[in-house]
Amino acid sequence: MRKLFYLGLIALAGIIIGLAWAEQITLTTYYPAPYGVYREFTTTGNTYLATNEGNVGIGTTSPSQKLDVSGQIHASGDICTDAGGGKCLSTGGGGGGGGGIGLPPLTFEVYNPDSTTYACVEQDLEEYCGDADGCTIKLLMQHETDGNDHVRIIDEHIYMEQTSLSNNNGAGIYGWTRQGGGGDYSWITGTASRYDIFNPWSWVWAKNYRHDLCPGQVGNGPAYTDPYIFNFMSHPHVRTTVIVYDSLSL
Numbered sequence: 001m002r003k004l005f006y007l008g009l010i011a012l013a014g015i016i017i018g019l020a021w022a023e024q025i026t027l028t029t030y031y032p033a034p035y036g037v038y039r040e041f042t043t044t045g046n047t048y049l050a051t052n053e054g055n056v057g058i059g060t061t062s063p064s065q066k067l068d069v070s071g072q073i074h075a076s077g078d079i080c081t082d083a084g085g086g087k088c089l090s091t092g093g094g095g096g097g098g099g100g101i102g103l104p105p106l107t108f109e110v111y112n113p114d115s116t117t118y119a120c121v122e123q124d125l126e127e128y129c130g131d132a133d134g135c136t137i138k139l140l141m142q143h144e145t146d147g148n149d150h151v152r153i154i155d156e157h158i159y160m161e162q163t164s165l166s167n168n169n170g171a172g173i174y175g176w177t178r179q180g181g182g183g184d185y186s187w188i189t190g191t192a193s194r195y196d197i198f199n200p201w202s203w204v205w206a207k208n209y210r211h212d213l214c215p216g217q218v219g220n221g222p223a224y225t226d227p228y229i230f231n232f233m234s235h236p237h238v239r240t241t242v243i244v245y246d247s248l249s250l
Helices: 002-021
Strands: 056-058 067-069 079-081 087-089 106-110 119-124 135-143 151-160 173-179 184-189 196-198 204-207 229-234 238-245
Touching: 106 119, 106 229, 119 238, 135 204, 151 196, 173 196, 184 196, 229 238
Parallel strands: 056 067
Antiparallel strands: 079 087, 106 238, 119 229, 135 151, 135 238, 151 173, 173 184, 196 204, 204 229
8 A cells, every 4th residue: 555655656756847847838729719819820821810700900909991900011012902893002103093002092072062162172182292203183074064964084293392302492392283185384382372283174173272162261261381282172063073193194
C-alpha cells in the first residue's frame, strides 16, 4: 500500500515537472469559438466574414456598410464596382469611372421642380479642383419646359493656382476655366471680387458668391472668403446634374 502511495507521488511530480518545462501549450479550436478580442489573426485559406448579416469595420466599431473603413485605403491594383455596368478607380489614371486614382466622382443635382425658382447648391471643391491636376466638371442639362425637350451637355475644365508652384503675386487664387467646345473664363477667388466660374448658354452657372436670384437671397451675397467654395445655380426651366472629376480630361 505504501509502495502505491510513493508511486503516485512520483507520477504527480513527473507531471508537475513536465508542465514546468513545457514551452508551449497548443489548443485546437475553431473560429469563431472562443469568442473574444484578437490582437492578431492570420488565416492561410479562404476567409469569410459577415456572410449572413452584419457589417465589417476596419478602424471602426460601428460599421454602417458591408465594409466600412475609417482611414485611408491603399491598393496596388484597380478598385472596381459592378454598379452602373462596371467602373473602376484605376491606377492607370482614369479607369471606367473617369475619376482617376484620386477621389471618386462627386455627383449632385441643381434643380427646383416648381419651374419658376432658380436652384442654388453650394459645394466645397478644394479636394477636386484645388490640387495639381485640376478638375473637370460635366454638366448634364435638360430643359423642363421647352416643347422639344432640349438637352445639352458640356465639360468645364478648371485649373487653379498652386501656392507651392507660384510666386504668389497678388491676393486670392487665380483660376481658369476652359469650356468644352471653346470659351474661356478667368477668375480670382478668395478676394472681395465676384466672378462667374462658367456660364454655358445661361442655363447653369458656377459663381464664387451667392447670387440675388438664389432662393432666400436678398441682393448678391459677398464673395466667399474660401477660394474653393463655388455656388452652382440652375435656371428655373433647367434640370442640371453635375459630375465633378478629380482630374483634367482635356
